[in-house]
Amino acid sequence: MTDRQRITLHRLREMHAAGEKIAMLTCYDAAFARVLDEAGADVLLVGDSLGMVVQGLATTLPVSLDEMAYHTTCVARGNRLAWIVGDLPFGSYQESTEQAVRSATRLMQAGAHMVKLEGGGWTVPIVQALVERGIPVCAHLGFTPQSVHALGGYRIQGRDATAAQRLIRDARELAQAGASMLVLELTPSSVARDLVASLPIPVIGIGAGSGCGGQVLVLHDMLGVTGGRQPRFVRNFMVPGVSVQEAVRRYVSDVKSGAFPDDATHGY
Numbered sequence: 001m002t003d004r005q006r007i008t009l010h011r012l013r014e015m016h017a018a019g020e021k022i023a024m025l026t027c028y029d030a031a032f033a034r035v036l037d038e039a040g041a042d043v044l045l046v047g048d049s050l051g052m053v054v055q056g057l058a059t060t061l062p063v064s065l066d067e068m069a070y071h072t073t074c075v076a077r078g079n080r081l082a083w084i085v086g087d088l089p090f091g092s093y094q095e096s097t098e099q100a101v102r103s104a105t106r107l108m109q110a111g112a113h114m115v116k117l118e119g120g121g122w123t124v125p126i127v128q129a130l131v132e133r134g135i136p137v138c139a140h141l142g143f144t145p146q147s148v149h150a151l152g153g154y155r156i157q158g159r160d161a162t163a164a165q166r167l168i169r170d171a172r173e174l175a176q177a178g179a180s181m182l183v184l185e186l187t188p189s190s191v192a193r194d195l196v197a198s199l200p201i202p203v204i205g206i207g208a209g210s211g212c213g214g215q216v217l218v219l220h221d222m223l224g225v226t227g228g229r230q231p232r233f234v235r236n237f238m239v240p241g242v243s244v245q246e247a248v249r250r251y252v253s254d255v256k257s258g259a260f261p262d263d264a265t266h267g268y
């Protein structure tokens with residue numbers, strides 16, 4: 001892809017305004033950053049999912065800010081044009097706005113272009129403080145893995161009308177506070193569509209159906225190298241004889257054309 005432009009916040013807004021789907025994948029090292037970037041992924045998320053897929057942990061909770069900064073540096077070294085989102089890990093922003101600013105600064109200095117944090121309501125002043133200080137923010141609602149114990153496991157969020165309304169209210173507040181992107185995880189497709197319709201910013205879905213402005217998958221899931229049973233929303237883009245580069249190109253192309261996800265197969 002020689003004619004690809006560098007992905008900036010401005011470019012992401014243009015894509016959203018034009019209805020172009022945003023293709024995001026998680027990425028944790030320089031080698032894959034190069035492959036994903038060259039295959040046309042718009043956004044590389046250095047997710048704290050690295051605790052599970054790289055470190056073999058049962059949850060993302062033990063991942064440290066030092067580890068996130070290290071992996072962000074690696075990804076930034078391999079990347080050329082994609083937008084890099086650094087995930088604030090559990091315990092790095094929950095205490096105070098000051099703590100969140102310090103932690104976000106660390107990830108931005110490591111090479112992130114934007115930071116992501118989980119939750120709504122209590123995170124609104126944090127988002128506002130980060131944005132005021134020049135740090136772009138991606139919010140994360142629906143199933144939020146750092147709250148896995150409070151949520152009672154890996155469950156679909158926003159199933160009843162009250163929970164769906166709360167999701168939409170939280171999303172609107174985060175957008176008003178200045179978040180410029182939102183990841184929406186494990187939410188019924190119909191709720192995701194309502195939420196997307198009420199928000200001015202791109203919503204990147206993972207298990208949230210085809211109505212989102214983009215999609216994200218955990219890299220190891222879409223390459224079929226994660227052990228065990230996969231959630232319904234995952235598609236393995238590796239088929240025998242296909243290279244990793246080709247699998248990523250297919251993912252980008254299917255997200256952009258709307259061929260992935262297919263609500264009947266991957267939705268809730």
Ligand code: KIV
Pocket residue numbers: 026045046047048049050087140183185206216218
């Ligand atoms: O950490 C991560 O990889 C994420 C995605 C699941 C969206 O937050």
